[in-house]
Amino acid sequence: MEQDNRTAYFYLFGDNEDFGMKSCWIRNLTKAPEEIEVKLMEKGIPPMLTKEFCKFPEGQESLNKKNLEIVWMEEGDGAALLENGEILCVIPSWGGDRGFCGYARDCNGQGGFAWELSEDNEIRKRINNAISFIKEWNEEVNPFQSLQPQILDYYEDIFGESEKYYAIDNSDWPPKGLYVYEGTEKIVFATVAVSLRPQPKVEMYYEDASKVNRIELGIILKSGLTNDEINNIASLISGITAIPWDYITFVAEGHTVEFETIASEKFKYAVLTNKLKLLPEMNVPAFGNSHTNFLWIVPVSDKEWKMMKESGSKVILDKLDTIGEEIFSLERQEVV
Structure with a gap:
C-alpha cells in the first residue's frame, strides 16, 4: 500500500514477468476531481478517483499501516487489503485485465481505477475462505497433517504399501509429498496434498473452477x-507440481509439460490426462468440501508432442489407447 497527501493505492508485484505489477485505488485523501487527472498520470503520479465514483467525494483520512493487513487468496494470484478486519480493497486474479483494476469498498460503480466492492460480491466469500484457510495452519492438526494420511491410505489400498515417500515441497509452504510403490511389474508415483491449494487463474477459463482447480498427479x-x-x-x-504457483497458471486435462528423464532419451515431454482406459480412475480424498482432479502423467515423444500442439491432445490420446500396457513403457514405439 502506498499513499501521498492526495490518494492511497494498493499494489501487487509478482516474481513472474507475466504477472507484472497490478494496482487498485483505495481512497482519496482530499476532495475528488471532476475529471481524470491525465497530466499527473503522464508524469507517473497516481491519480485520484473522480467524484462520480467516490462514496466520499470530500476525501477521507489517511490510512494507518498499523491497522492494515494483507490477505492472499488461496490460489496466490490475488490479495485483499483489510483495515481492522474489514475489506478495503481487492485485486483478484483478473486484476489488470481489460482495464479492470480491482474492487474497493469506497468506490461507487465502475470507476477507471477501481470497481465498487458490493456486499453481495462473491469475492468476499473467497477472502473469508482464505482467512479461514490461513488460521487452520495454527490448529493442533493442520490441513496437511489431516489430509496426508487419508491420501496415503487411499493409495496403499489401491496399489500397495509403499516403502518410499518423498517430501517434494523444497521446504516451501504448503508441504506436499510423493508416494512411490515399487511392484513386481509396475512402479507407481502419486503426489500427496498438492490439492491443498487451488490453482491460479482457473476461473478465467472454466465456468465451474471447482472441478479443475485442485489437482494430484501420478505416473505408472x-x-x-x-x-x-x-x-x-x-x-x-x-517440478510439475510447482508450475501453477511459480508461473501463475494451471494444469488440466490434455495439457503437456516437459518431462526429460534420465530413464529415456526418446520421451522428453508428457501429457496430463485421466482419459486413457488403462489408467485407474482415482477418487482421492479431498480437502474440505473440494473436489480433487487426479491427472496421470503419460510420457510422449517429441513427434507426439508436436502433433498434439498442432492437432490437440485427443489425437495422440486416442492412439495411445490402442497400445494397451505399452503406455507404461519408456521403450514403447511412437504412435505417429
Whole structure:
C-alpha cells in the first residue's frame, strides 16, 4: 500500500514477468476531481478517483499501516487489503485485465481505477475462505497433517504399501509429498496434498473452477528403474507440481509439460490426462468440501508432442489407447 497527501493505492508485484505489477485505488485523501487527472498520470503520479465514483467525494483520512493487513487468496494470484478486519480493497486474479483494476469498498460503480466492492460480491466469500484457510495452519492438526494420511491410505489400498515417500515441497509452504510403490511389474508415483491449494487463474477459463482447480498427479511405469531414475522422476514430478504457483497458471486435462528423464532419451515431454482406459480412475480424498482432479502423467515423444500442439491432445490420446500396457513403457514405439 502506498499513499501521498492526495490518494492511497494498493499494489501487487509478482516474481513472474507475466504477472507484472497490478494496482487498485483505495481512497482519496482530499476532495475528488471532476475529471481524470491525465497530466499527473503522464508524469507517473497516481491519480485520484473522480467524484462520480467516490462514496466520499470530500476525501477521507489517511490510512494507518498499523491497522492494515494483507490477505492472499488461496490460489496466490490475488490479495485483499483489510483495515481492522474489514475489506478495503481487492485485486483478484483478473486484476489488470481489460482495464479492470480491482474492487474497493469506497468506490461507487465502475470507476477507471477501481470497481465498487458490493456486499453481495462473491469475492468476499473467497477472502473469508482464505482467512479461514490461513488460521487452520495454527490448529493442533493442520490441513496437511489431516489430509496426508487419508491420501496415503487411499493409495496403499489401491496399489500397495509403499516403502518410499518423498517430501517434494523444497521446504516451501504448503508441504506436499510423493508416494512411490515399487511392484513386481509396475512402479507407481502419486503426489500427496498438492490439492491443498487451488490453482491460479482457473476461473478465467472454466465456468465451474471447482472441478479443475485442485489437482494430484501420478505416473505408472514398468518396473526395473534404478534408484537414480526413480529419484530423477520424483524430481520431475515435484517440478510439475510447482508450475501453477511459480508461473501463475494451471494444469488440466490434455495439457503437456516437459518431462526429460534420465530413464529415456526418446520421451522428453508428457501429457496430463485421466482419459486413457488403462489408467485407474482415482477418487482421492479431498480437502474440505473440494473436489480433487487426479491427472496421470503419460510420457510422449517429441513427434507426439508436436502433433498434439498442432492437432490437440485427443489425437495422440486416442492412439495411445490402442497400445494397451505399452503406455507404461519408456521403450514403447511412437504412435505417429
